[in-house]
Amino acid sequence: KNQVEQSPQSLIILEGKNCTLQCNYTVSPFSNLRWYKQDTGRGPVSLTIMTFSENTKSNGRYTATLDADTKQSSLHITASQLSDSASYICVVSAYAGNMLTFGGGTRLMVKP
Amino acid sequence: NAGVTQTPKFQVLKTGQSMTLQCAQDMNHEYMSWYRQDPGMGLRLIHYSVGAGITDQGEVPNGYNVSRSTTEDFPLRLLSAAPSQTSVYFCASSPTGGPDYGYTFGSGTRLTVV
Numbered sequence: 001k002n003q004v005e006q007s008p009q010s011l012i013i014l015e016g017k018n019c020t021l022q023c024n025y026t027v028s029p030f031s032n033l034r035w036y037k038q039d040t041g042r043g044p045v046s047l048t049i050m051t052f053s054e055n056t057k058s059n060g061r062y063t064a065t066l067d068a069d070t071k072q073s074s075l076h077i078t079a080s081q082l083s084d085s086a087s088y089i090c091v092v093s094a095y096a097g098n099m100l101t102f103g104g105g106t107r108l109m110v111k112p
Numbered sequence: 113n114a115g116v117t118q119t120p121k122f123q124v125l126k127t128g129q130s131m132t133l134q135c136a137q138d139m140n141h142e143y144m145s146w147y148r149q150d151p152g153m154g155l156r157l158i159h160y161s162v163g164a165g166i167t168d169q170g171e172v173p174n175g176y177n178v179s180r181s182t183t184e185d186f187p188l189r190l191l192s193a194a195p196s197q198t199s200v201y202f203c204a205s206s207p208t209g210g211p212d213y214g215y216t217f218g219s220g221t222r223l224t225v226v
Binding site for chain 1: 219
């Protein structure tokens with residue numbers, strides 16, 4: 001069964017600090033991996049997408065990495081801001097079937 | 113450009129009642145879907161549609177019904193609400209080709225069944 005596991009479940013950091021969120025997956029055959037940001041009371045919004053051949057993708061202060069051999073991805077947030085407080089969801093797509101597998105998310109809280 | 117609009121934002125139902133969650137998109141997206149989000153769990157697919165007149169079941173379809181008479185609208189019907197259907201519901205759309213090309217999500221409907 002396809003699975004996506006994220007860690008930690010929740011994280012509190014101080015404003016200005018960096019943090020790294022982890023995503024492990026067992027989805028096969030792998031097509032692409034996206035990181036979404038979900039603000040409280042809102043729908044998820046895509047941050048990055050990576051295919052099999054990409055191992056790093058940046059979007060401003062967000063940098064995602066992908067290791068397709070170990071089936072792991074990480075999302076690194078640099079110089080955190082209060083507005084980074086949200087849930088971050090890892091989503092893996094398999095070829096064929098239009099089916100996505102969602103991780104449970106990491107809830108990040110940035111404190112002043 | 114409104115994107116994906118969901119109504120209502122909040123709803124409380126009594127067990128056994130029925131209701132329809134509305135979803136509309138103005139991006140001419142062919143692919144639309146409904147997900148539910150429960151605490152600590154990933155979003156789970158309820159139903160999806162690859163175009164007007166075509167719908168199919170997702171991972172957790174029981175107790176829900178959908179139809180797609182136009183490209184723009186994709187309503188979700190709860191036939192007889194149960195407490196287990198208490199959840200946050202998201203509608204999402206993507207261009208032809210499906211969610212591989214990225215989803216646009218609505219803001220969600222928080223449903224409580226008492």
